[in-house]
Amino acid sequence: MTSSFFAEKEIYNGLLLSRTIILQELINFLMDYFLELLLGGLTKGSIYALIALGYTMVYGIIELINFAHGEIYMIGAFTALIAASILNMLGLGQITILILASILAIIYSSAYGFTMEKIAYKPLRHSPRLSPLISAIGMSIFFQNYVLLAQTSDFLPFPSLLPEFEFLQPYRHIIRSPEIFILFTTVVVMVLLTVLIKFTKVGKAMRATAQDRKMAMLVGVDVNKIISMTFVIGSSTAAIGGVLIASFIGQINFYIGFIAGIKAFTAAVLGGIGSIPGAVVGSLILGCTESFATGYVLSDYEDVFAFGLLVLILIFRPAGILGKSSSEKV
Amino acid sequence: MHIFEEIKKSTITAVWFVFLTFPIMVIRVNTIHKTIEWRWDNMIMVAVGSFALSFVWRYFMEHRQAPKPEAMGRGVPWIQNARQAIKHPVFFYSAIALLTVFAVIFPFIFSRYQVNIMTTALIYVMLGLGLNIVVGLAGLLDLGYVAFYAVGAYSYALLHLHYGLNFWICLPLGAGLAALFGIILGFPVLRLRGDYLAIVTLGFGEIIRLVLENWNEFSKGPSGIAEIPRPPIPGVELSLSESSVFLYFLVIILTLFTVFVVNRLRNSRIGRAWIALREDEIACQAMGVNKTATKLTAFALGATWAGMAGVIFAAKTTFINPASFTFLESAIILSIVVLGGMGSIVGVIASALILILLPEYLRAFSEYRMLLFGAVLVIMMVFRPQGLVSTVRQTYQFKGLKKDKEVG
Numbered sequence: 194m195t196s197s198f199f200a201e202k203e204i205y206n207g208l209l210l211s212r213t214i215i216l217q218e219l220i221n222f223l224m225d226y227f228l229e230l231l232l233g234g235l236t237k238g239s240i241y242a243l244i245a246l247g248y249t250m251v252y253g254i255i256e257l258i259n260f261a262h263g264e265i266y267m268i269g270a271f272t273a274l275i276a277a278s279i280l281n282m283l284g285l286g287q288i289t290i291l292i293l294a295s296i297l298a299i300i301y302s303s304a305y306g307f308t309m310e311k312i313a314y315k316p317l318r319h320s321p322r323l324s325p326l327i328s329a330i331g332m333s334i335f336f337q338n339y340v341l342l343a344q345t346s347d348f349l350p351f352p353s354l355l356p357e358f359e360f361l362q363p364y365r366h367i368i369r370s371p372e373i374f375i376l377f378t379t380v381v382v383m384v385l386l387t388v389l390i391k392f393t394k395v396g397k398a399m400r401a402t403a404q405d406r407k408m409a410m411l412v413g414v415d416v417n418k419i420i421s422m423t424f425v426i427g428s429s430t431a432a433i434g435g436v437l438i439a440s441f442i443g444q445i446n447f448y449i450g451f452i453a454g455i456k457a458f459t460a461a462v463l464g465g466i467g468s469i470p471g472a473v474v475g476s477l478i479l480g481c482t483e484s485f486a487t488g489y490v491l492s493d494y495e496d497v498f499a500f501g502l503l504v505l506i507l508i509f510r511p512a513g514i515l516g517k518s519s520s521e522k523v
Numbered sequence: 524m525h526i527f528e529e530i531k532k533s534t535i536t537a538v539w540f541v542f543l544t545f546p547i548m549v550i551r552v553n554t555i556h557k558t559i560e561w562r563w564d565n566m567i568m569v570a571v572g573s574f575a576l577s578f579v580w581r582y583f584m585e586h587r588q589a590p591k592p593e594a595m596g597r598g599v600p601w602i603q604n605a606r607q608a609i610k611h612p613v614f615f616y617s618a619i620a621l622l623t624v625f626a627v628i629f630p631f632i633f634s635r636y637q638v639n640i641m642t643t644a645l646i647y648v649m650l651g652l653g654l655n656i657v658v659g660l661a662g663l664l665d666l667g668y669v670a671f672y673a674v675g676a677y678s679y680a681l682l683h684l685h686y687g688l689n690f691w692i693c694l695p696l697g698a699g700l701a702a703l704f705g706i707i708l709g710f711p712v713l714r715l716r717g718d719y720l721a722i723v724t725l726g727f728g729e730i731i732r733l734v735l736e737n738w739n740e741f742s743k744g745p746s747g748i749a750e751i752p753r754p755p756i757p758g759v760e761l762s763l764s765e766s767s768v769f770l771y772f773l774v775i776i777l778t779l780f781t782v783f784v785v786n787r788l789r790n791s792r793i794g795r796a797w798i799a800l801r802e803d804e805i806a807c808q809a810m811g812v813n814k815t816a817t818k819l820t821a822f823a824l825g826a827t828w829a830g831m832a833g834v835i836f837a838a839k840t841t842f843i844n845p846a847s848f849t850f851l852e853s854a855i856i857l858s859i860v861v862l863g864g865m866g867s868i869v870g871v872i873a874s875a876l877i878l879i880l881l882p883e884y885l886r887a888f889s890e891y892r893m894l895l896f897g898a899v900l901v902i903m904m905v906f907r908p909q910g911l912v913s914t915v916r917q918t919y920q921f922k923g924l925k926k927d928k929e930v931g
Contacts, residue, residue, distance in 0.1 A: 257718075258718045258721070258722065268547070271546070271547060272546050272547070274552070275546045275547075275550050275552055276546070278552040278557075278559070279550070279552065279559060282557060282559070297546075301543075301546060304542070304543050305543065308539070308543060312901070312905075313901045313904075313905070316584070316587070316905045317904060317905065320904070320908060321908075322718060323662070323664050323718075324904045324908050325904070326664065326718050326721060327664070327857070327861055327900055327904050328900060328901045328904040328905065330666070330854060330857070330900060331858075331896075331897045331898065331899070331900025331901040331904070332897065332901055333897070334851070334854055334893055334894075334896060334897030334900070335894060335897030335898055335901065336897075337893075337897075338891075338893040338894040338897060339547070339894060340547060342890065342891070342894065343544075343547045343548045343551075343565070344547060344551060345551075350555070451850070455722075455725065455726070455729070458722060459726075462719075462722070493737040494733065494737060496729065496733050497730055497733045497734065497737075500726035500727075500729050500730045500733075501726075501730060503722070503723070503726045504711075504723050504726050504727060504730075507712070507715055507719055507722070507723050508711040508712065508714075508715075508723075511714070511715060511716075511719060
């Protein structure tokens with residue numbers, strides 16, 4: 194729209210009316226853009242939340258930053274890709290493929306999480322704090338290169354598995370169906386997880402182990418089994434996140450786990466590591482921050498914003514938003 | 524039967540790993556041409572490999588003893604004897620002499636290619652020794668060490684590009700700038716506990732790399748900076764191969780300087796403060812060690828060597844771009860320190876040479892280099908957390924009434 198266009202319009206239609214309309218349209222446009230960014234941020238945030246849960250649960254129980262957790266998510270996405278491609282060639286329907294591929298991804302991710310704990314972390318239960326962390330970094334590098342060597346270093350196109358909803362067509366410019374689907378799935382997973390931890394016997398044992406491992410052992414909790422369980426649950430939510438994001442973005446490679454892992458960790462720390470609602474809140478905040486920062490400020494620096502936020506949080510409020518700050522006991 | 528029991532366990536492990544690696548190792552899909560490739564030979568490899576390795580794993584698990592505090596650094600008797608033998612002056616000085624002769628004649632008997640590889644390996648020795656100050660001595664896990672390396676390399680490249688400063692001015696400047704960055708990073712993260720510190724330094728390293736990649740006006744972005752001059756000797760015109768030999772000797776001198784400084788630092792007041800801080804922060808503060816200053820000097824001194832190594836790296840390759848400074852580079856340097864033994868100088872030198880030279884000479888293995896680095900980190904942590912060469916603790920012993928001091 195040029196200024197001459199405005200001038201003509203003003204001559205023909207009168208001054209005030211047209212101005213209101215233009216203003217209205219501008220506001221509408223800005224609102225739409227804002228909503229688009231917000232919903233995009235929430236979608237991203239819910240994916241981070243699915244990964245961050247694994248970090249926060251493992252940290253809650255054995256105080257270990259499971260550096261290789263992002264790689265578990267990547268392996269989940271790869272398993273889903275392989276399964277989906279094969280099922281696609283067999284000519285199954287989209288929803289069937291989505292469900293079967295997700296189940297396989299969950300099974301394999303949990304199996305990897307379980308095995309990783311047995312090999313790299315369990316022998317180090319009583320070592321100094323840095324030992325399991327270094328071991329976790331080793332695991333992360335190992336998994337990345339394992340997938341790189343066994344599969345490929347290229348980006349693989351991921352089939353779009355998420356369903357399209359008819360009723361969302363009019364709002365296409367604001368939100369797409371996969372985003373709604375991701376948000377919905379995340380909410381379901383969160384509810385299930387909350388029920389598991391609050392109301393089941395396993396959940397109770399988990400909470401007990403997190404509070405005091407020795408005491409939990411004394412009252413008859415099989416601590417090793419509970420720790421394995423935690424890894425399995427964390428890995429399966431990461432696998433769900435992997436399937437969703439890969440299908441949403443449409444391509445994966447061996448390196449996606451690293452960045453996603455760091456960001457999910459940022460989210461977990463932001464919310465207060467060890468706290469499950471904290472991980473969700475932190476993830477949503479991180480997702481929105483990234484979305485708004487790239488939408489309004491600078492688009493090249495998305496990762497810089499995430500890491501900058503992490504550094505700031507750790508410096509000013511290491512306990513996070515919902516975490517309890519505790520001083521070290523002597 | 525004992526044997527059958529063991530075989531059964533290994534079979535179960537093998538079956539589990541076959542299941543685990545099945546989709547990634549066996550199937551490869553081509554999503555564009557819609558074809559599936561089945562690689563059954565990989566499955567046999569995994570089965571046989573995991574069956575054999577599970578025996579080894581269990582054997583070492585059974586013989587793994589937790590390192591007892593008083594036995595730390597003393598180790599197995601034959602190592603102790605070997606240490607004594609090495610200490611013997613005749614042996615010690617002849618070994619030094621042999622090494623010196625070898626180092627001096629190396630560039631004249633081997634090709635330029637070999638000299639370049641050796642220079643790279645020595646740069647990693649410097650990096651390893653620098654990180655050893657931060658991780659090994661002070662116990663601060665720094666995962667963003669490569670950022671300081673990048674600061675050094677870029678400060679030489681940019682100072683040369685914009686102001687035409689030569690190598691000899693940039694070497695101390697790069698080191699100084701890296702130290703400054705070390706302090707800037709170190710200051711806010713002092714309060715953080717070990718594992719948080721690791722993540723913040725990782726974030727910091729990534730921020731530096733991303734800024735270098737995206738800020739085109741400043742750093743020329745992903746395309747990098749080319750035509751960085753090699754170190755000049757005033758008044759002497761050097762050919763390409765002469766200048767790489769010169770660089771080799773320069774790196775040797777700087778490495779020796781590093782070894783000298785790190786060795787002196789370790790036994791100094793500040794070095795002991797680092798070790799004490801690593802062992803017990805609270806007790807250390809109670810004894811009156813200034814925590815802030817001690818940690819900051821560790822960061823700054825560690826970063827100094829990275830900066831220096833960065834300047835040399837830029838001068839050696841004559842081209843730098845942000846892709847040389849990824850997290851993997853930090854991970855390689857960390858593997859060097861962990862494999863060598865945290866705090867041990869000889870160990871770090873040995874492991875840097877092993878980890879950098881082996882993949883160069885075993886070309887067949889170079890593809891698996893990073894895979895092995897990852898495995899090395901895990902295996903070392905599980906079976907030998909003190910590294911190849913564990914540091915000998917400084918101990919004081921009472922022998923009767925006479926107080927006898929033993930310095931290790």
